Amino acid sequence: MSKTVLHWSYRDYRNVPIDLFLYENLEEVYLKENFITQIPKWLLNLTNLKFIHLSGNALEELPDDIYYLENLEFLDVSNNKITSLPHTIGEMKSLQRLNVSGNKLTEIPKGIGRLKKLEVLDICANQLTSLPMEMSECSHLNELSMSDNTQLTYIPERIANMQSLQFLAAERCGLLYLPAALAKFVNRVNIFQNPSITHIPMIYETFFASFYDAIQTGMPRNIEHPHFFFVREKANNTKLLLPFGTLEVFHVPSVENRITLYDDCLHSLNYLNFFLPLYKNEILLNSLPTKYMGDHIKNGPIARCTHRNCFNPLYTSYYFMPVKRRNSTSKTIFSCNFCSMYCANLWSKENIKKYYSIEWELCDADD
Ligand SMILES: [Zn+2]
Incomplete structure (x- = not known):
């Protein structure tokens, strides 16, 4: 039996037409650009549905029982008036593509991490201020778009670092810095139009085009968080904000190997995260010697070693080197x-024709 697809977009519907019940093997429904204000309960009985397109309606919420649509693979409710997503969203076990962009969401429920088949998530143009760490458990997510959330100040490293991620967009947000631990197989990144960013981690260099330069001149906003870590580059006297969690940075070159035992421990614990995941193990987190250790395990590494053959996770202390392109007005x-220092020296040697390093010094947040 062939599947049934209904194209009922642009029809001035005020409600989802109950005629949907008349169609056998109904799998796909297009109801774009109508005036529908709610998803009726009876619709949740159409469990053959795989695809619902409800973009451009007047929905204010999704029903808690939306997960009754157990075969739903595609849900687009973009450009509605939805203020929150149900906590049961994680029970939509078949969901592969979810578009909730252009709504009024202020948070994403933690349950999103249970969507193990989710491949594409679009949360652009909402009012998000943070992302739940659990998003990093969407183990098949390969496209994540969060542009135009102007209050969003940072992306947890654990999310930017997801193994499956291939595309990341976060333009026109309020990002203060870019996560320096980025997924290894990312092949497209749109993230540079964030006026408060003071420097671009080298890991993004291949995605950075010269036309972004104009945007980088924006004034850094006043940052009140007490735990941020700044250095000042001396050439232009600009403050650079380093990722949250940074406790110590060392110059290149430095004489001795300064990475701490503490970082070594975090490094080892990182491997255990693949199995548990460790960062959700409250008993362990509470038994760690310092609360910061738990924070670092939760957040994941704050950077990866810039040398491409190394890619070691970095936690609290690392060798830091700001550079500029040679023969460029940028x-x-x-x-x-x-x-x-070994990786720093190797990298410098390999890239001496392309970059020169600039000097920096430690500075206080309120300098
Ligand atoms: Zn290294």
Whole structure:
């Protein structure tokens, strides 16, 4: 039996037509650009549905029982008036593509992490201020778009670092810095139109086009968080904000190997995260010697070693080196994070024709 597809977009519907019940094997419904204000309960009985397109309606919420649509693979409710998603969203076990962009969401429920088949998530143009760490458990997510959330100040490293991620968009947000631990197989990144960013981690260099330079001149906003870590680059006296969790940075070159035992421990615990995941193990987190250790395990590494053959996770202390492109008028500062002087030296040697390093010094947040 062939599947049934209904094209009922642009029809001035005020409600979802109950005629849907008349169609056998109904799998796909297009109801774009109507005036529908709610998803009726009876619709949740149409469990053959795989695809619902409800973009451009007047929905204010999704029903808690939406997960009754157990075969639903595609749900587009973009450009509605939805203020919150149901906590049961994680029970939509078949969902592969979810578009909730252009709504009024202020948060994403933690349950999203249970969507193990989710491949594409669009949360652009909402009012999000943060992302739940659990999003990093969507193990098949390969496209994540969050542009135009102007209050969103940072992306948890654990999310930017997801193994399956291939596309990441976060333009026109309020990002203060870019996560320096980025998924290894990302092949497209739209993230540079965030006026408060003071430097671009080298890991993004291949995605950075010269036309972004104009945007980088924006004034950094006043940052009140007490735990941020700044350095000042001396050439232009600009403050650079380093990822949250940074406790110590060392110059390149430095004489000795300065990475701490503490970082070594975090490094080892990181491997256990693949199995448990460790960062959700409250008993363990509470038994760690310092609360910061738990924070670092939760957040994941704050950077990866810039040397491409190394890629070691970095936690609290690392060798830091801001650089600029040679023979370029660009003011953009790229930043390198190294696990050791060995990697720093190798990288510098390999890239001496393309970049020169600029000097920096430690500085206080209120300087
Ligand atoms: Zn390294």
